[in-house]
Amino acid sequence: MAGGDNRGSDYRGPVLDPAIAAVRLAVRRALVPWRGSGATVLVALSGGADSLALAAAAAHEAAAAGVEVVTATIDHGLQDGSAEVAGRAADAARSVGVRDARVLRVEVGDDDGPEAAARAARYRALTRAAREEGAAAVLLGHTLDDQAETVLLGLARGSGAGSLQGMSPHRVDDGGLAWIRPLLELRRGDTRAFCTASGLAPWTDPHNADPRFTRVRVRERVLPVLERELGPGIAEALARTAEQLREDTQAFADMIDEIIEDIVEPAEAGIAVSAAALAANPPALRHRIVRHVVASEFGASLTRAQTLEVARLATDWAGQGPIDLPGCRATRHGGLVVIAARGARDVPSRASA
Structure with missing residues (x-):
């Protein structure tokens, strides 16, 4: 119809906000x-913008993906009103369609500083919640900004490429639970x-604005x-660097796995490495072997200085005493470098047999 309202011919429907589309x-x-599997995925929800956006997006995508979404909010009890904050986060999750939004109260110790202790308590609680829900994966709300901060913190510690590779977008723990960072x-x-x-x-x-914390x-x-x-x-450049280093680290890890089979044996409450074989490797591999052994056995990250001191037990042995490390201790015992839990006898199993 001439002169009529022809707006309908150009109508494309409501435009989805770019941020909503991206998340x-x-x-x-x-x-x-897990598409079409009926699996359960658990979203770690603090109530902050990152995790709230993640939970809302996961709830929206759940039906099409054929999965169930649940959330877990950890109440660390470190701030006044933390229970109310956790409760509001759970309510927000339910409002966007999450079928089960649980709140978990944890006790935070004081080992290794408040940030590390809170993180350890949080991951224990999330693991337990995922097991109870039968979840196949835990979704975490870390963003590119978190990745950049992690890389800079690793650089400041000087603890090698392992720290500079930042957070993995996907890993599977020893129990088969996947930990995913979609954002x-x-x-x-x-x-x-x-x-x-x-x-x-x-x-x-408020902790995210407290300059007492290094990350802040x-x-x-x-x-x-x-x-x-x-x-x-x-x-963005820091995040790209982390991705490239993860690729390099994986290549080194494959090499290290092969080497470790030949030079490592069990020790009481730890592990023992052949000093001669360790010393025979190039420094880059030698130091990665040391860091890998400590990380895999004790979940600890070594500084550059600590790594070099342990390596010297193999390359520059002059009768030096034990080296205290996070959660463990390194000692030269005969032809072996023994890395064992503190308080354990620094003697390899075959020597005590």
Whole structure:
């Protein structure tokens, strides 16, 4: 009809907010391994923008992916009103369609500092919750910004490429539980925009603005200076570096696995490495073997200085005493470098047989 209203011919329907589209796409890709399986996936939900966007996107994608989504919110009990904050996070999860939103209270010790202790307690609780739910995977809300901060913190510690590779987007623990970080290619601005566009009110953790915490200082002071002085794109560059180092580290790990089979044997409460065989390897492999043994046996990360001191037990043995390490101790015993839990006898099993 001439002169009529022809708006209908151009109508394409409501436009999905770009941030919502980006987060949903990231989650959709993460759920591909379980598509149509009816598996349960558990979202670690703090109530902050990152995890709230993740939970909402997972709930939206669940039906199409053929999975069940549940959430777990950890109440560390470290702040006044933490129970109320956790309860609101669980309510928010239910409001976006999560079928089961549980709150778990944990006790946080004081070993290795408050950040590390809280993280350890949180991961124990998430693992337990995933087992109870029969979950195949745990989804974590870390973003590209978190990855950049992790790389800088690893660089500051000087603990080698293992720290600089940052957080893995996907790993499977010894119990077969997958730990997935779908948002590692997205920025915090994306998750905040998701929440705004979705009408969600995320919680702002006051600890995230407390300069007593090293990560906060990196976030609020170090990264902005780097962006200002070196130009934009620093966070993305750090994340790319982490990805490249993960590839290199995997190649080294395959080599190390082959070497370790030949030079390592059990020790009381630990492991023993042939000093001669360790010394015969090039420094890059030698130091990675030391770090790998400590990380795999004791879950500890060594600094560069600690790694070199342990290696010297093999390469420059001059009667030096035991070396205290995080959660363990390294000692030269005859032709072996023994790395054992503190308090254990530093004697390999075959020597005590």
